[in-house]
Amino acid sequence: MFKPSILQHRSCSGIACRTFVAERFSLLCWNVYKNNTKHPDFTPFLSTYEDTVDFMLFQEANFMDDKVFDLSSFAFDAAANLEVKGAFYGVLTASKVESNYAQAYLSEVKESFVASHKSLLVSAYPFEDGSNLLILNVHAINFRENQSYDRELERFLSLMQTHEGPMIVAGDFNTWNKKRMKKLHEVREQLGLEMVSFSQTSAVKVFMGKQLDFIFYRGLELVDSKAVADHGLSDHNPLFAEFKKI
Numbered sequence: 001m002f003k004p005s006i007l008q009h010r011s012c013s014g015i016a017c018r019t020f021v022a023e024r025f026s027l028l029c030w031n032v033y034k035n036n037t038k039h040p041d042f043t044p045f046l047s048t049y050e051d052t053v054d055f056m057l058f059q060e061a062n063f064m065d066d067k068v069f070d071l072s073s074f075a076f077d078a079a080a081n082l083e084v085k086g087a088f089y090g091v092l093t094a095s096k097v098e099s100n101y102a103q104a105y106l107s108e109v110k111e112s113f114v115a116s117h118k119s120l121l122v123s124a125y126p127f128e129d130g131s132n133l134l135i136l137n138v139h140a141i142n143f144r145e146n147q148s149y150d151r152e153l154e155r156f157l158s159l160m161q162t163h164e165g166p167m168i169v170a171g172d173f174n175t176w177n178k179k180r181m182k183k184l185h186e187v188r189e190q191l192g193l194e195m196v197s198f199s200q201t202s203a204v205k206v207f208m209g210k211q212l213d214f215i216f217y218r219g220l221e222l223v224d225s226k227a228v229a230d231h232g233l234s235d236h237n238p239l240f241a242e243f244k245k246i
Contacts, residue, residue, distance in 0.1 A: 007104040012075035020128040025054040029170040031236035059139040061092040079104030081119035090119040099123040138171030166219030203227035
C-alpha cells in the first residue's frame with residue numbers, strides 16, 4: 001500500500017532562475033496537509049509570494065507527476081515517505097537556485113498507526129563567494145515513544161554537524177510534549193542554531209500547548225519574520241523568514 005520513494009528533482013525553467021543565492025533572501029516553511037495540488041486556491045496564494053520568496057519548504061506535500069504548483073521560477077527537490085496510487089507525499093524544498101547537492105532520508109522507525117516512515121531532505125545551495133547554504137527540511141516522527149523521537153533528532157546532528165557554513169533547519173517537529181521539546185533544543189544548541197520568533201504567536205501551529213513548527217538558523221542575520229493565518233489552505237500556517245548572509 002505504501003512505498004517510499006527516492007529523491008525527486010525538477011529543474012527550474014522560468015526566466016527568474018538564479019545562479020546563486022542572494023546575500024539577502026527569504027524563506028517560507030509550511031506543512032501544507034497534502035493540499036498543494038488539490039485545493040484550487042493554493043497556487044494563487046503562493047503566486048502572491050513568487051517575487052519575494054526564494055525558498056519554499058513544504059511538509060506533507062503532494063508531488064504527483066512532478067506537479068507541485070505552477071510556478072516555473074522554482075526548481076525543487078523532494079523526499080517522499082508515502083507513495084499511494086501513483087501519488088507521492090513527503091517533504092519538498094522549492095528554490096529559485098537549483099541545489100548543488102540533495103539527499104533524501106527516511107526515518108529509521110515508522111509511525112505506530114499507519115506504519116509509514118517520515119522523510120527528511122538535506123539540500124545545499126551556492127552563494128557567489130563559493131560557500132553553501134545547507135537546508136534540512138524536517139517532518140519529524142509523530143506517533144512513537146520519546147526514545148524513538150530522540151534517536152531521530154540525533155540523526156539531524158549526524159547529517160548537519162560537519163557543515164561549517166550557513167545553515168537552516170526548519171519544518172514540523174511534532175514537539176507536543178516537554179521531553180520532545182527539550183531534546184529539540186538540545187540538538188539546536190549542539191548545532192549552534194538560533195530560533196526564529198514570530199510576533200503573531202497565535203498563528204504558529206500548537207498541539208497540547210506546544211509549538212510544532214520552527215525555523216532555526218546560523219551563519220545568517222534574521223531580518224524579518226511573520227506567520228500568516230486566515231488562508232483556509234491547511235491546518236498549519238505558513239511561516240516566513242528573511243535572512244541576510246553574514
